[in-house]
Amino acid sequence: MTTQLLPGNPPVTVRVGLLEGYERVTFRCSGRYRIETRSGELLREADSSELKWRLLREKSTPTRFLYSVLVASFQKRDEAMALAEQFEEKGFSSAMRQIGGPIEIEGQVIGDNTLYRVQVGNFQEENDARELLGKLELDYAPRLVREVLVQASGKLELFDQSLEQHYESTDGFRLVPEETTARMTLFGVRMNSGFSYEPMEDRMYSGMIEFYVDHEGDIAALTEIPIDTYLRGVVAADTNSDLPPEAMKAQAIVSRSLVIAxxxxxxxxxxxxxCAxxxxxxYSGVTHQSDSVNEAVTATRGNILFHNGSIVDAHxxxxxxxxxxxxxxxxxxxxxxLGxxxxxxxTGTMDVPDLTSEGxxxxxxxxxxxxxxxLDGVDLPAGKSFGRKHFRWETTLLRSEIEEILLTKTGIDIGMLYDIVPIRRGRSGRLMEVDILGSLSNLRIKRELRIRRLISHTALESSAFLVEVLCDSQGNPMELVLTGAGWGHxxxxxxxxxxRMASDGKRAEEILAHYFPDCVIDKRY
Ligand SMILES: [Zn+2]
Ligand SMILES: [Zn+2]
Known part of the structure; x- marks a missing residue:
């Protein structure tokens, strides 16, 4: 499927999943939209209306998946083949999967994200794959993956509020705007915050919207939009609208590069x-648009980070x-x-010790x-929200609390938690590997995100932390005090x-040159 781009739009589009898992969806179109099935059969000519629509799911069948354990990914096919063969020799069924490929803009290859993944096992039941994952956990950093065996199917029903118009489709629906000012509001979008009380908001979108049956057999929606429209939405969600303009521009270039890569x-x-x-x-569409973000995205139009002629997956x-x-x-x-x-x-005067050492x-x-x-003593509006309290932080957890979290999240009962011992730190002091010592079993945890998640109800602010164990009079651990640095990976x-750099007068180019050494910005559209 192709989307016709309006003149002046970037040559890159993105398809964004807006919502999933709904039994019904209510929305309102403002401006001219035509309605088609997803395969392009015209159901209703565009007309200008403020109609409110409702979408219902008739019976549906969920997707059937095959489950396996992803043990490693490689850029070189030979290395992936070799590991897959090793697993075969040990009696596991294993497969190599190629994903990604050359990345093109306007017919020019600007990079390649081909990866060869080694997947072990092949199960119809998720639990069987989980069991295997547990066994491979010590030697790899495994992840459960699933692949579609039989795609979900079902019938969707679309009707307007006055019930004058009614359409059914087993293929889903597509609403295509026929003017740039057209907007669609989806009512009651769950914000997927991870909290048990799920906040919702009405979200407004520009661009084409598709409704279809998702893997669970429920209603889902996606949009296909020019990348800069997408960036206006995500940069607004990710940053403060009171960031200095040059910092905002740097963020827009980083996000653009990451998305394309x-x-x-x-x-x-x-x-x-x-996903949104x-x-x-x-991504919340045009709901929370900010002028300063829009200006930063427009001012950096087509600007992408490159390293040795290849696009940078900039984080x-x-x-x-x-x-x-x-x-x-x-x-x-x-x-x-490889940043x-x-x-x-x-200032170029900071004295940094070897942060991979414990001392x-x-x-x-x-x-x-x-x-x-x-940002101590720096008067920066953005500093209030993410600077100060996360630069250094401290959190205290009861020993029993961590034991429970570990049990819930890994299924492993370690008994009484004695200590969390650093095994390996990265260049920023972030822990990449820890041993959790318990009376029943020890647990080796690898990867910074996994460490942050397994020692917290949600996730620790970062894995750059120190552990202090406070004991009772008998010497039994009671509380663990974690003292940490930074927020995020x-x-x-x-x-x-x-x-801070932008408020000190640095330009976006200089900021990016600092955090992405040896990279250059190139305008590609
Ligand atoms: Zn996602
Ligand atoms: Zn920093």
Whole structure:
């Protein structure tokens, strides 16, 4: 399917999953929309109306999946083949899957995100795959993956409020705007906040919207929009509208590069490239548009980060804590750009100890180094929201609380928790591997995000932390005090540091040159 681009629109579009898992959806169109089935059969000519529509799901059948355990991904086919063969020799069924491919803009290849994934096991039941995952956990950083065996199907029914118009389709519906000012409001969109009380909001979108039956057999919606329309939405959600303009521009370039570099390898089972939640980036359409964000996206139109002629999968983090982290230390998927962590240093005078050593990490986390993202005494509006309280933080958890969290999240009962022992730290002091010592069993946890999630009800602010165990009079552990630095994975652009640099008069190019050494900005559309 192609979308006709209006003159002046970028040559890159993104398909964004807006919602999933609804039994009914209510929406209102404002402006001219035509209604088609998803395969393009015209159901209703465009006319200008403010009609409110309701969409219902008739009976449906959910998707059937095959489950397996992803153990590693490689950029080189040979390496993936070799590992897959090793598993075969040990008696596991294993498969190599190729994902991604060349990345093109206007017929020009600007990078390649091809990956060869090694998947072990092949199960119709998710629990069987989970069991295997548990066994592979010590030697790999495994992840459960699923692939569609039989796609969900079902019938959707669309009617207007006055019940004068009624359409049915087993193929889903597509609403296509025929003027640039047309907007659609979806009522009661769940914000997927992760809280048990699910907040909802009405969200307004520009661009084509498709409704279809999702994997659960419920109603889902997606939109296909020019990338800059998407960026206006996500940069507004990810940053403060009171960020200095040059920091906003740097963020727009980073987000644009990341989206183009990774959109084809994120949602392999879905009819869209990116979801509208934190997993990809929060997208709420034109609901929360801000002029300053729109200006930053427009001013950087087509600007993409490159390294050695290849697009950079550029990441960003809220507060690095004083030093950014190596890309390859953080993700199990090989990155396209092997960015090394750098001191988040505005003055070039900061003294950084070796943060991979326990002594160095301790001195660092217990002090407040004068890094860009240390906003002590800096009068920056953005500092209020993400700077100060996350630069250094402390949280106390009951021993029993952590035991319960571990049991809930891993299914493993470690007995009485004795200690959390650092095994390996990355360049920014972030823990990449820890041992959790218990009376019944010990647990080795790898990867910074997994560490942050398993020692917290939600997730710790970062994995750059120190552990102090407080014991009762008998010497039994009672509480664990975690003292930490930074907020987020620490890779790429430090948003708080960028805000500081911009307020000190640095331009977006200079900010990006600092966090992405040896990279250049090139305008490609
Ligand atoms: Zn996603
Ligand atoms: Zn920083």
């Amino acid at each position: 990774t959109k084809t390898v994120k949602h392999l089972n879905d009819p869209y490239d990116l 939640h934190v997993h990809c980036q929060i 960003f983090t809220q507060v690095c804590g004083g030093h950014t982290e190596d890309v390859q230390a953080t993700w199990m998927t090989p990155p396209m750009y 090394r962590g750098v001191p988040c240093d505005c 160095g990490a301790r001195r660092w986390i217990q002090s407040r180094p004068k890094s860009c993202c240390n 620490g890779v790429g652009l430090c948003q708080a540091g960028a805000a």
